[in-house]
Amino acid sequence: MKYKSFDFDVKSVDDAGVFVGYGSVFGNVDGGGDVVVKGAFGASLAARSAKGRKLPILWQHRSGEPMGVYEDIKEDDHGLLMTGRLLVNDVQRAREAHALMKAGAVTGMSIGYGVVDDLLDTKTHVRYLKTLDLYETSIVTFPMNDEARVGVVKSLDLILKDGKLPTLREFEDFLCEAGFSRTQAKAVAGNGLTKLLDRCEADGNTSDALKMLDSFRIPQ
Structure with missing residues (x-):
């Protein structure tokens, strides 16, 4: 939702x-x-x-x-x-x-x-x-x-689909709906999610990334 x-x-x-x-x-x-x-x-x-x-x-x-x-x-x-x-x-x-x-x-x-x-x-x-x-x-x-x-406090698990990591666009949308501007969302997603994906791909393990994102919270 x-x-x-x-x-x-x-x-x-x-x-x-x-x-x-x-x-x-x-x-x-x-x-x-x-x-x-x-x-x-x-x-x-x-x-x-x-x-x-x-x-x-x-x-x-x-x-x-x-x-x-x-x-x-x-x-x-x-x-x-x-x-x-x-x-x-x-x-x-x-x-x-x-x-x-x-x-x-x-x-x-x-x-x-x-x-x-x-x-x-x-x-x-x-x-x-x-x-x-x-x-x-x-x-x-x-x-x-x-x-x-x-x-409201929102959890990123709203956009995690079938245990798969979100796309950069989905993560940007999540941040915007939590109150960030589009420019801020692009910066956070580009510097945060991209690095996380690159690190997990190098390690051959995405489960840690999913756990980290699923616990992500934006406070009121």
Whole structure:
């Protein structure tokens, strides 16, 4: 699962726990070098609607802490407009989140999603996210830098595939989603992962590299 976070207008939070905000915006290049294309969520929203399943509101992407549901989700010209309802009368965490949102202490929404279809511009290195599978949308403390700063601790095991080391691009993407600029990510990946791969290839052993990367953490 990947994450993207955005600021939302805390004035839209009412006393009943209903709030409105954008879980994603279209057309801008975010801190991870990605652009979400208008219509990217259409198929996922249609499939969820056909099954009669509502999207959960989570706290900081913690699957064990649902706080409510999104009553209405639609794509407009700006992005993914979402109306959520916190279960303030029944869930303690929802009451806490509601108070923090109204006070302006928590001002972010962050989507958890999978990439179904994308296109990489090899000249600009911008990736266009054409079709996304929306899993959940969380209330988070830190929105993604002005529009792209991850507010959760992430582990590189999200991009380790079948016990294989990530590509340089995958490692760069991971670092960008954790809050690094694209330039910083390229520098870290080029100087860190490349040397690690070269050393392990010379030793004929990649298991140590996998262990090191799997334990890699980016703190909040």
